[in-house]
Amino acid sequence: MATENQQDAVMSAETAVAVKPDYGNEIISIIRGNFSPRAMQTMLTDYHGSDIADIMEQLSQPERKKLCRVCGAEMLAEIFEHLEESAAGEYLREMDLPKAAAVIADLETDTAANVLHEIDRERRTLLIEMLPDALRKEIRMIASFDEDEIGSKMTTNxxxxxxxxxxxxxxxxLVRQAEENDNISTLFVVDESGAYYGxxxxxxxxxxxNSVPLESLISTSFPYVYAHEAIDDCIEKLKD
Structure with a gap:
């Protein structure tokens, strides 16, 4: 039979599990508080981007603008990675162009391309022109595919x-490219013409x-699809 102390310990443990920190209200209180920009930014760095993303729709437009002015592009990009693309597009429209372009530049390339699709053509064109050359080319490549083509869902990461x-x-x-790309569990191999090989x-x-030929490590039966194939067809092909 459990002692009284053991029962108290079990009840305390159950209470600890049941009570979760209310990060949402904490974050909203910080944003609505009368803190200096630097103090507000410092306090918000204690929270994960997904926690801040969860409360974005609860903020008024002036409050979101305040948040976006205070936070740096890298921090905002982390938040935007956890938003629905339609919401991310809406909030980008609320920013000035330089800040919006800086946020897009810090997003994953495929996320950036999808979010840009949610913005009107005129503003989208202006934002793309403000991006670094390499990123601009990658986004234009992804954006060139129709929404029902698998190429529109690809990543350059x-x-x-x-x-x-x-x-x-x-x-x-691998080491050189890993500075920019963290998806390294599988390395993709191309031939001299740049065509996929394995x-x-x-x-x-x-x-x-080091003495082993690289060719012996390459799997040429790794599943692949062509960029202009329909998404539905690719799903069936990859299932097989």
């Missing part, structure tokens, strides 16, 4: 290496000896 590299060269290329599992590359 991946590692791409050439088939004619050595294992050592492939590792060096894929390499990260573990296979890391454990391979």
């Amino acid at each position: 991946c590692i791409i290496i050439r088939e004619n590299l050595s294992v050592k060269q492939a590792m060096s290329e 894929a390499i599992d990260l573990k296979e590359l890391i454990t391979a000896r």
